[in-house]
Amino acid sequence: MREWGSDSSDAAALYVFAVCDAPDPALFADVPGFAVGGPLRGLRCGELTAVVQTVPAADFTDEAWQARMSDRGELERYARAHHHVVSAAAALWRTVPLPLATLYHGEDRARQALIAETERFRAALKRTADHAEWGVKVYAAPPPTDEPSPALRASGSPAGRSRPVPGAGLAYLDRKRGIQARRERRHEESLRVADTVDAAFRNVAAEVRRLRLHGPELTGTSRLQILNATYLMAENRADELAPLVRELRERTGAEIELSGPWVPYSFIGEV
Amino acid sequence: MTDLDLEREACPIPGPPNSNLADILERILDKGIVIAGDIKIDLLDIELLTIRLRLFVASVDTAKKAGIDWWETDPALSSRAARDALQNENRELRERLEAIESRNDDTRTAR
Numbered sequence: 001m002r003e004w005g006s007d008s009s010d011a012a013a014l015y016v017f018a019v020c021d022a023p024d025p026a027l028f029a030d031v032p033g034f035a036v037g038g039p040l041r042g043l044r045c046g047e048l049t050a051v052v053q054t055v056p057a058a059d060f061t062d063e064a065w066q067a068r069m070s071d072r073g074e075l076e077r078y079a080r081a082h083h084h085v086v087s088a089a090a091a092l093w094r095t096v097p098l099p100l101a102t103l104y105h106g107e108d109r110a111r112q113a114l115i116a117e118t119e120r121f122r123a124a125l126k127r128t129a130d131h132a133e134w135g136v137k138v139y140a141a142p143p144p145t146d147e148p149s150p151a152l153r154a155s156g157s158p159a160g161r162s163r164p165v166p167g168a169g170l171a172y173l174d175r176k177r178g179i180q181a182r183r184e185r186r187h188e189e190s191l192r193v194a195d196t197v198d199a200a201f202r203n204v205a206a207e208v209r210r211l212r213l214h215g216p217e218l219t220g221t222s223r224l225q226i227l228n229a230t231y232l233m234a235e236n237r238a239d240e241l242a243p244l245v246r247e248l249r250e251r252t253g254a255e256i257e258l259s260g261p262w263v264p265y266s267f268i269g270e271v
Numbered sequence: 272m273t274d275l276d277l278e279r280e281a282c283p284i285p286g287p288p289n290s291n292l293a294d295i296l297e298r299i300l301d302k303g304i305v306i307a308g309d310i311k312i313d314l315l316d317i318e319l320l321t322i323r324l325r326l327f328v329a330s331v332d333t334a335k336k337a338g339i340d341w342w343e344t345d346p347a348l349s350s351r352a353a354r355d356a357l358q359n360e361n362r363e364l365r366e367r368l369e370a371i372e373s374r375n376d377d378t379r380t381a382r
Contacts (some may be wrong), residue, residue: 062312069315076292083295100299103310170372173290265298
């Protein structure tokens with residue numbers, strides 16, 4: 001099953017999902033990996049064990065990934081499979097996830113590369129031991145509807161354009177200034193709410209990473225994301241999170257989304 | 272719920288069951304230890320993937336029409352803001368001029 005022919009069309013590559021301090025590599029056999037590959041297995045790399053899968057090299061070339069990144073369904077299948085294996089390993093052992101699409105030509109190459117990084121893996125394991133990652137997203141309400149957008153107003157009321165009443169230009173400018181001022185106030189308020197929520201979580205977290213804010217293409221237009229952050233939390237403090245979110249919702253009136261516990265993906269790399 | 276239950280919930284870590292694709296992608300794209308693999312693969316970042324794959328609830332243009340664009344007009348968040356400030360002023364002046372000119376035109380036609 002693990003042997004692949006030497007013919008280039010079915011040449012094999014070795015996909016590495018994660019590295020962990022697993023005592024028994026054989027236990028990986030029950031977890032599914034990518035549908036196209038062989039069974040998931042452990043690869044002993046010195047004192048650590050890598051979670052690996054032999055996959056058809058042709059499906060994991062740069063070209064194949066470029067095509068995959070244009071196909072939402074495909075990318076989602078691969079992303080979720082990767083995430084599932086990492087999470088399954090982390091459920092059993094202390095685990096360092098590797099980024100999506102880490103591939104080697106074979107076991108020897110992988111073992112050689114991973115053993116060379118043993119110290120970094122050990123440091124990451126130590127830093128994240130007994131901790132989990134929790135994502136926090138905060139959304140503000142959209143602008144009130146009594147404030148028409150510039151785009152809508154520009155396309156409307158052509159009558160006013162051809163025959164403006166005296167002082168129409170000035171009124172227009174005043175209106176524009178009013179909209180701008182309201183927008184700035186709303187923006188400042190959003191930043192204040194984001195800071196309040198962030199500060200409260202920093203208070204209970206070991207580490208924090210701010211992620212890029214999601215634009216409306218991800219959040220929809222009915223709400224505005226004002227904080228996207230992720231926190232490394234000691235596992236024995238996880239029960240403080242739900243009450244904290246409730247309290248912050250009441251205090252700020254903002255919509256707050258908590259996701260987790262995640263394998264501490266965002267806290268593995270040295271920063 | 273007892274403390275014991277919570278502890279069991281928090282550890283082991285299965286990952287949130289209903290996590291959305293963007294949440295997963297922003298964590299698994301090159302966020303771990305950077306290890307050089309044998310096969311060089313250039314993955315897009317989450318923003319580019321989002322745009323290309325249309326994980327969209329609505330398009331960016333739709334959002335702009337709804338006035339949800341403050342991140343583009345905040346100098347702290349965008350270098351576009353500085354440019355836009357000038358363009359806005361320019362446009363306002365042009366619109367004002369247009370209004371005055373059309374008033375003059377009306378007066379002329381009325382004569």
